[in-house]
Amino acid sequence: MQALTSTVFVFAALLAGCSSTQNSAATKSPEEQQAAWVAYGTPGANHKLLAPMVGTFRTKVTSRMSADQPWSESSGTCENRWIFDGRFLETDFRGDFQGMPFEGRGMTGFDNSTQEFVGFWTDSWSTGLSPISHGTADASGKVLTLHREMKDPITGAWCKMRDVTTIQGPNAHRMESYCQMGSDPEYQMMTIEFTR
Secondary structure: OHHHHHHHHHHHHHHHHHOOOOOHHHHOOHHHHHHHHHHHHOOOHHHHOOHHHOEEEEEEEEEOOOOOOOOEEEEEEEEEEEEOOOOEEEEEEEEEEOOEEEEEEEEEEEEOOOOEEEEEEEEOOOOOOOOOEEEEEOOOOOEEEEEEEEEOOOOOOEEEEEEEEEEEEOOEEEEEEEEEEOOOOOEEEEEEEEEO
16 A cells, blocks of 8 residues: 555656646645545445456357347357456457457446546457447446447448446346447347356
């Protein structure tokens, strides 16, 4: 904890040095700045909501490329583990998609500053990083809904994505992904069932 506190203080001091006199950070004492950074960097109750997803899971993926396409099924494995002392859940996914090998990596966490869950994703079928997702949990803490936008490589249009993860218990959770492009209605493009 001492190392964290010292590091946080250094970051706070550097940022304060970059602040103009109009910036509210410049009016805070070094102790107040340090306390703000410690609060920002400390995992809390919202991080713990992700704990049931830690571990190795078998996956069943049901997906389709567009609303008028048939569903296809595939399987794989997913390992989720805490990194950075419980600040982020790192995902390592391996399976197949459309009959070809598929690997994906992602991170999910809770941003104490914005009070939102955040995440990103990249995989062996793309050359970019998925834009950062932002969202919230419902009152039960078991349903997380994150939103993002991504560019469709086929049409070039931007697709509004909605990912809903439901924690069903200590050994299972489900993620449903929805897409809405332009004025078209939203459609479900994927469901992943995770079973320990």
